[in-house]
Amino acid sequence: MKRFKGIALVAIAVLMGAVYLLPAAPASAQSSASLSIAPKKNYVIEPGKSIDDKLTIRNLDRTQTLELSLRVVDFTFTDNGGTPKLFLDENAPQTTWSLKPFTSIPKKVSIEPGATKTVDMSVTIPANQGAGSYYSAIVYGTGASEGGNVGLSASGVTLVFTTIPGQVKENLTLKKFGMYDPTARGDLKGYKFISEKEPTVIGYTLENTGNVAESPVGSITIKDIFGRERTIDNVNPAGSLALIGQTRTYQACIKLASQNEGFEGTTAAGSACTSSGLWPGYYRTTLDLFYGQNGNLTKEIAGKGSFWYLPWWFVITFLVLLAAVVIAVWRAYVIVRGKISGARSRKSLRRRR
Amino acid sequence: MTGMNHRLLRFHAATFIRWRHLWTPELVALLFALFVFVAPTSASTRLEDRSLFMQNNSPGSTTSYTVSFRYMTPVPVNSVDMLFCISPIPYEACVTPPGLDASNVVLSDQTGETGFSIASKSANHIVLSRPSGGFTASQLSSYKFDNMKNPTNVNQSFSIRLRTHSTLDASGPQVDFGSVKGQVTEGVNIETQVPPMLMFCVAQQVEENCESTNETYYTNMGQMETDSTLVARSQMSVGTNASGGFAIISVGTPLAAGTSVIDNIPTPTESTPGKDQFGINLVANTAPAIGSNPEGDWANATPTADYGIPDQYKYVSGDVIAESPNVSLMKKFTISYIVNASPSLRAGVYSTTITYIASGRF
Numbered sequence: 001m002k003r004f005k006g007i008a009l010v011a012i013a014v015l016m017g018a019v020y021l022l023p024a025a026p027a028s029a030q031s032s033a034s035l036s037i038a039p040k041k042n043y044v045i046e047p048g049k050s051i052d053d054k055l056t057i058r059n060l061d062r063t064q065t066l067e068l069s070l071r072v073v074d075f076t077f078t079d080n081g082g083t084p085k086l087f088l089d090e091n092a093p094q095t096t097w098s099l100k101p102f103t104s105i106p107k108k109v110s111i112e113p114g115a116t117k118t119v120d121m122s123v124t125i126p127a128n129q130g131a132g133s134y135y136s137a138i139v140y141g142t143g144a145s146e147g148g149n150v151g152l153s154a155s156g157v158t159l160v161f162t163t164i165p166g167q168v169k170e171n172l173t174l175k176k177f178g179m180y181d182p183t184a185r186g187d188l189k190g191y192k193f194i195s196e197k198e199p200t201v202i203g204y205t206l207e208n209t210g211n212v213a214e215s216p217v218g219s220i221t222i223k224d225i226f227g228r229e230r231t232i233d234n235v236n237p238a239g240s241l242a243l244i245g246q247t248r249t250y251q252a253c254i255k256l257a258s259q260n261e262g263f264e265g266t267t268a269a270g271s272a273c274t275s276s277g278l279w280p281g282y283y284r285t286t287l288d289l290f291y292g293q294n295g296n297l298t299k300e301i302a303g304k305g306s307f308w309y310l311p312w313w314f315v316i317t318f319l320v321l322l323a324a325v326v327i328a329v330w331r332a333y334v335i336v337r338g339k340i341s342g343a344r345s346r347k348s349l350r351r352r353r
Numbered sequence: 354m355t356g357m358n359h360r361l362l363r364f365h366a367a368t369f370i371r372w373r374h375l376w377t378p379e380l381v382a383l384l385f386a387l388f389v390f391v392a393p394t395s396a397s398t399r400l401e402d403r404s405l406f407m408q409n410n411s412p413g414s415t416t417s418y419t420v421s422f423r424y425m426t427p428v429p430v431n432s433v434d435m436l437f438c439i440s441p442i443p444y445e446a447c448v449t450p451p452g453l454d455a456s457n458v459v460l461s462d463q464t465g466e467t468g469f470s471i472a473s474k475s476a477n478h479i480v481l482s483r484p485s486g487g488f489t490a491s492q493l494s495s496y497k498f499d500n501m502k503n504p505t506n507v508n509q510s511f512s513i514r515l516r517t518h519s520t521l522d523a524s525g526p527q528v529d530f531g532s533v534k535g536q537v538t539e540g541v542n543i544e545t546q547v548p549p550m551l552m553f554c555v556a557q558q559v560e561e562n563c564e565s566t567n568e569t570y571y572t573n574m575g576q577m578e579t580d581s582t583l584v585a586r587s588q589m590s591v592g593t594n595a596s597g598g599f600a601i602i603s604v605g606t607p608l609a610a611g612t613s614v615i616d617n618i619p620t621p622t623e624s625t626p627g628k629d630q631f632g633i634n635l636v637a638n639t640a641p642a643i644g645s646n647p648e649g650d651w652a653n654a655t656p657t658a659d660y661g662i663p664d665q666y667k668y669v670s671g672d673v674i675a676e677s678p679n680v681s682l683m684k685k686f687t688i689s690y691i692v693n694a695s696p697s698l699r700a701g702v703y704s705t706t707i708t709y710i711a712s713g714r715f
Contacts, residue, residue, distance in 0.1 A: 150574065153706055156551060
């Protein structure tokens with residue numbers, strides 16, 4: 001009995017010691033904040049049917065367990081670009097395109113260090129649901145830290161898009177088209193008619209007033225004053241969407257540079273706009289776009305535009321050459337006039353004699 | 354001058370007075386009408402109400418396609434040319450959508466202008482032909498093809514370029530033309546394709562590949578003084594192979610102690626000791642000396658404009674602080690925090706939690 005008491009006292013002492021020491025290292029109790037998820041999911045689901053899928057989540061941290069809480073939130077667009085605006089407030093009103101009521105996911109997931117876990121998700125569409133695009137986002141939160149003035153927390157988001165097939169309302173309107181400054185990041189102020197910098201991007205802005213997210217395809221033709229053409233044959237290489245109600249600016253590189261790099265044991269193909277090689281001058285542009293959902297009409301959008309590429313070196317060279325030509329012509333005129341008047345005066349002198 | 358007037362009068366007399374019985378308003382109107390009505394029929398017009406219905410649009414599956422359109426030009430059509438290409442633009446070179454195969458299709462149904470059969474077919478080309486064409490109606494015509502094999506690339510749409518001809522073999526000048534667009538969409542479990550990934554980590558210090566951090570998720574900034582700026586920093590690393598790129602949003606209230614809140618900086622502003630300020634940025638600064646520029650090879654992943662100005666700080670909850678418009682492998686950002694306090698700020702322990710949310714783009 002005495003021996004048992006001794007063991008119990010030692011155990012209690014060790015436990016108390018551990019409890020006392022734990023606050024000195026609060027970070028070890030914290031979940032990992034390193035994760036890998038799928039950024040986007042796309043489904044086509046007929047009314048009355050459902051789809052079962054897996055969400056693959058990886059804990060990138062090799063020492064800490066990843067504790068995640070999952071929830072579904074609605075989102076819309078932030079601006080003219082492709083960044084989602086998440087409605088994170090628990091009491092945020094449900095959007096008309098929400099997938100929240102149709103989506104089932106687990107609320108908590110725990111993943112060992114360096115491990116990958118797949119969790120079940122399903123989307124069930126009611127039989128009376130109308131055709132169109134529905135979308136929401138799955139937020140994976142790592143939880144808040146404790147202590148300090150500034151606590152850090154990481155969350156990942158998977159955007160989930162579902163198309164319910166059928167007759168939908170599709171309407172894209174071209175709002176603007178022309179040379180675009182990519183630093184404007186979707187803003188309409190990025191359109192330029194005259195640029196002293198070499199143009200690298202042609203932009204087009206579409207307003208979506210339909211009930212379905214659209215991903216247009218098509219081409220842009222750029223023609224110089226000598227009639228030489230250059231074609232951008234894929235104006236939406238990323239398959240970017242104009243969400244319901246969004247006015248979206250798409251940017252198409254005049255010349256695309258591709259880059260392939262290893263990524264997680266695979267090859268990722270990146271691309272970026274590179275020097276277009278355009279000469280200074282005046283250019284006309286034409287846009288041909290196509291859009292339309294499966295089983296719906298394929299619609300077309302056509303647009304025309306123009307721009308000047310006038311770098312300072314070209315303007316200065318042109319003005320210098322122009323000035324040289326004007327001076328040369330003027331001097332020639334003066335010389336010729338002098339010779340003519342000299343000849344006349346000599347003639348008149350001869351006549352007088 | 355008199356001679357000039359004389360010549361004009363003679364020209365007027367020759368062109369107007371002598372031929373005035375011909376230049377009647379009726380004749381002029383007739384000529385205009387001819388321009389309006391005759392010219393368009395000599396050119397090809399677009400087939401209207403074009404659509405493609407794919408019975409099953411999962412990649413690589415064998416299914417049926419229904420191509421519908423309305424013939425527009427009232428002339429006999431004896432053949433229809435259907436060319437499957439990535440681009441819908443008729444004058445561009447045709448690139449066959451990867452995986453698509455139309456070589457085994459069967460014309461199983463037709464409505465509207467009927468009587469067609471498949472005259473020739475290949476992996477990306479079908480020619481329909483009928484022996485005696487007419488033009489009966491302007492109703493919608495549709496043609497259903499079975500045994501059609503879908504393309505495999507879910508990231509790229511494809512098109513069918515349509516042309517109608519009066520000839521039997523789709524040769525010679527076209528009558529009408531147009532394109533329909535289709536797209537295969539992601540199946541639930543695609544084992545053959547590398548799925549897009551979004552990798553993200555946050556801590557006081559992180560490795561660029563997110564495999565390790567210093568496991569610290571908070572920072573103590575010390576004692577606030579009205580004549581100095583408190584600073585802190587944290588790091589995050591992010592990368593994606595998704596073609597849409599990524600965006601990082603910061604969410605959280607400014608530093609607060611109970612109901613007393615240090616004002617966030619709503620627009621990029623310099624740090625001013627003695628004034629209530631809470632702000633962040635993602636670049637190297639000299640006033641105060643804190644932070645560093647983003648690290649990593651991928652130039653397209655950058656801080657957004659307002660959070661990328663040295664010595665200018667801002668904090669608005671919900672703002673996008675960094676983004677990439679397309680594929681961007683791992684890139685590390687250092688976030689600098691500054692806090693300034695006014696003499697009137699109530700004493701207390703001020704704290705907040707900032708959540709950094711990494712999201713794909715659409």
